[in-house]
Amino acid sequence: MNFEFTEEQLMIRDAARDFAQRELLPGVIERDEKAIYPTEQVKKLGELGFLGMLVGLDYDGGGMDTISYVLAMEEISKIDSSVSVIMSVNNSLVCWGVEKFGNEEQKQKYLKPMARGEKIGAFLLSEPEAGSDATSQRTTAVDMGDHYLLNGTKNWITSGKSASTYIVIAQTKPELKHRGINALIVEADSEGISVGPHENKMGMRASDTHSVMFNNVKVPKENLLGEEGFGFKFAMKSLEGGRIGIASQALGIASGAYELALKYAQERKAFGKEIINHQAIAFKLADMATEIEAARFFCLKAAWLKDQGKPYGHASAMAKLYAAETAMKVTTEAVQIHGGYGYVKEYHVERLMRDAKLTQIYEGTSEIQKIVISRGLVD
C-alpha cells in the first residue's frame, strides 16, 4: 500500500486547480444562470490537454494515468461541473472507447482531434424509452450492405449540440436482442441529423444537453466500432470507466461545497463566536470531511484498479454510488451551514447542490449502481 501521490500527479492536480480558479471561477454563476455553454473555457481545457488526458501519447493524448484523472476531475468539479461533465464524457466515454476498441484508421481520423480537444465527442445511449435499460434500444442501424441506415432518437445527450463526433448505440439485429446492438461512430454534421432544443436543466445548466434525432442517416460500414453485435458490451464497458469520471465529479462537487462551508464557518460569527466553534456546525463539518475522504478513497481505488489492468467495474459502481450520495448530502449541509446566504447564488453552494443531484441520476442512477454492485456480490 502507498497513499502518496507522485510529483507528477500533484502537478496535474495543481494545474487543474489553477485552471479552475483562473478560468472557470470568473463567470461560473452567470454561465449557470443563463445556461451559457462554456465555449472559451472548453477550448482552453482542450489546449491544456485535459480533454484527452487519458489517451496515449501516440494518439495526441496526455498519456496520464486514471489517478491523475480523478485528481483533475475533482479540482475542476469543485468550481464548474458543467465543464467537468464535458471533460468526463470526452475522456472516459468517447475517447476511451475509440482507443480501446477502434481500429487504426478510426483512431487516426476520430480519436486524435478529440484527444487534442479540437473536437468534442458525445456518447449516445439513452433513449426516451430506455434510460438505464440499455438492452431495449429503439434506435435502429439497418445493414444496407455498404452502409448502415440510422433512425431513431437519443435523449439527454451531453455535448449533444457542440460535439462533432458521436458514438451511437443502435439495434441492427433485433432478433438477437442485445447481441444485435452495434456501436457506430457518426459525424455530427451527417445528413439527416437534427438536434433538439437545449434542455432547461436544474443543475449543470451550462453544459449543452440535447436530444438528437436520426432520420435515414447513412453511416459508412468502416465506422463500426469493434465486431458486429459488440455494441451492448461496448456501452457497458465504456460506462464502467465513465463511472470513475462521474464519481470524481461528485467528489469534486462535495469537496468544493465543503471547502466553502469550512471557510464560511471560520469567518461567520453567531452568539459571539465563529460558528465553527458551535458543536452543531463543527460536527456537520466533521461528517462532511469524513465522507468526502471515504468517497475519495473509493474513486482512487477504482482508478488504481483500472491503471493496474485489473477489473474495476464493481469498484467504479461503488465509487459512483457513494460519491454521488455524498455529494448530495454534503452540498445540502453546506447550504445549511451558510444559512440564508447559502440560498443565494452568489455563495456558490446552492449551485453545487443542484449540480450534485445530477450525479445521482446520470451514467446510471444510484439504484442502477446498486444492481451492479449486488450482482457483483454473488458472482
Added chain:
Amino acid sequence: MKILVCISNVPDTTTKVKFKEGDSLFDDSGVQWIINPWDELALTRALELKEDAGNSVNEICVIHVGGAGADATLRKALAIGADKAVRIDACPADAYHVAGQIAEFLKENPFDIVFSGIESSDYNGSSVGAMIAEFMDYPGISSVTAVNLDDDDIQLSRAIPGGKQVLKTETPFVAVVQKGIANEPRIPSMRGIMMARKKPLEVKAAAEMDVLTKSVKFELPAEKGACKMIESESAEQLVDLLKNEAKVL
C-alpha cells in the same frame, strides 16, 4: 542565445504563516510550495522570447539553490516549458550566499541573459539578482517591466517613479523583473508535464561561500483593532474621523 532564470521556492501566497522552535524558524508543515510569483513571471517572459522567431533565444534554463524539496517546483518550471533545470544542493542561507552560488555556476556555464524576480514572497530580500550582477561584473537593470529582443537588439523598460525608461544594453546582463514583464503565468499542459519527465534536472554540489546574515527570530504583527463601521449616508462623519481621530488628513 541562452537565458538563465533564477527560481525561488516559496510558500503559496495564501499560506497562513506559523513559526516553531521559539519563533526562530518558519513552520513549513502542510505548506504548499510554489514558484516565487515574480520568478514565474520572469520564466513566462523567457519562454515567450524563446517562442518568438524574431530573436535567437534557443535555451531556457532555470536554477535554484536549495534542497531536494524544491524539485517539484523545478519540475513544474520544466513542464511549462523550460529546457533544463539546475539545483545547487545547498541550504539557501542568505541572499549573498545564494547569489554567490549562482555566480559560481555562471562562471562555468555562461548565459547571455539572467532573469531574476524583484523579490521573493517569503523573506522579501529583493537582492539576489543585483548581487549576481555584481559577482559577475555584469550590467544589471532592476525594476524591469519589459524585455524585447528584436534581431537580438536588446531593449528593456524599467519603472522609475511615475514613469518608465526605455534602455538599450548588451549581453551578458542581469534583468531583475517585476509585474508587467509578462502576461499571466502559464498552467502546465498534460503534454508539458509528460515532456518534463525527460528533461534534465541536474543537481550540483554547492561552492564554498560565506554567509553574512542570519535570521534569528520571527514575530507576528499585532492584531488590528476592529473596523469602525459608518453609515453610507454619513460621509461627513468619516471625514471628521479621518481628520480628528485618525489624524491622517
Added chain:
Amino acid sequence: MSVIAFAKNWNGKFKNSTYELVSYTKELANKLNTNLIVLSIGEVSNDELNTLGKFGADKVVSVNNPQLNILTSRAYAKVIAQLAEKEAASVVVMSDNNSGKAIAPRVSVKLKAGMVAAVQELPVSLDPFVVKKRVFSGKAFGHVQIDSEKKVVTIAKNCFGLIENQVEVNIEEFAPEVDASLFKIQVIEEEEQKDKVILSDADVVVSAGRGMRSPENWAPVEELAEVLGAATACSRPVSDEGWRGHEEHVGQTGKVIAPNLYIAAGISGAIQHVAGISRSKCIVAINTDPEAPIFSVADYGIVGDVMEVLPKLTKAFRNSKS
C-alpha cells in the same frame, strides 16, 4: 568610522523619503557614536544639498559628475563602495526604492557586507547588529542579524518619519574613478507622468477594484483622488482585465505602498491585496458585502455601493476643505 546614507536625487531634487533616510541614519550614527556622511551622486545644487542639514547632515559628500546623471547601478555601487572604504564606513544606508533595490545589493557584494532590505525601524540591537523587517509579504516580521563587519541596510518608506535637527552643512566634493566601461546601459526614451500624483510617493491613495463593475465607471474614483490630492491605484483583477495599467496594481505582486490614508473602493481584500497595503497608516474600505475580508484590515468601513458612496465622500471632502 562613519555611517553613510546615500541620498538619491530625482532631476536634482530630493524627496521626503530622502529626508526620512537622513533622519534615520543620523539617529543610527548617534547610537553608534559615529559620524553621518550623506552621499549625493549626480548634479545637485548646493542649495538643494543644504536642505539635508535640516535633518542633521553635517557632512555631505557630493559626486558631481554628469556621467552619473543617469542611474547606472554598477557605477553608483562603485562610487558608494569607494567612499565607504575611504571613510571606513561601518554601515551604508539607502532607501528601499527602485534605485536602492538596484544599488544596495551591489554595494553589499563589493564590500562583502551583509545586507538587509526594507528594515522597519532602528536596529533592535547594535551588538550583535539585529534589524527588523517585514517577511512573508507583511504577514510577519523577521529579526535578521548581520554578522559581517560592514553592513548595508535599506529602509522601508514611511517607517521612521522626519526628525528635524538643523545643522550647518559642510559640502565636500569627491571624484571617484568611474571607468567608461561601467556604462553599458543607454536611455533611449523616457516617459514621466507629469500631472498625476506618483503612487509610490503618495500620502493618500484612492484605490478601486472589480466592484466598480466596468472601466467606464472610474470617474468617481478619479474625482475623489483629485479632491484629496491622492494617487489612484487598483486591485489585481482590474489590472489583469486591462481596466487600468499595471503601474496602478497594488498588492503582493504589484506595488507595496505605505501611504497615510488608503481608500479601498469595491475591493474585497484578498490576502494578496492586503500584502500590498498593510503598511498604510489608515485604511478606509467601501464594499457592498459586509463580510468582505477588507473590513478585517480596515480602520473605517462603509457598507454600500461604491458608485453611490464615492460621490458623497468627494462632496464631503470638498466641503470640509472650503
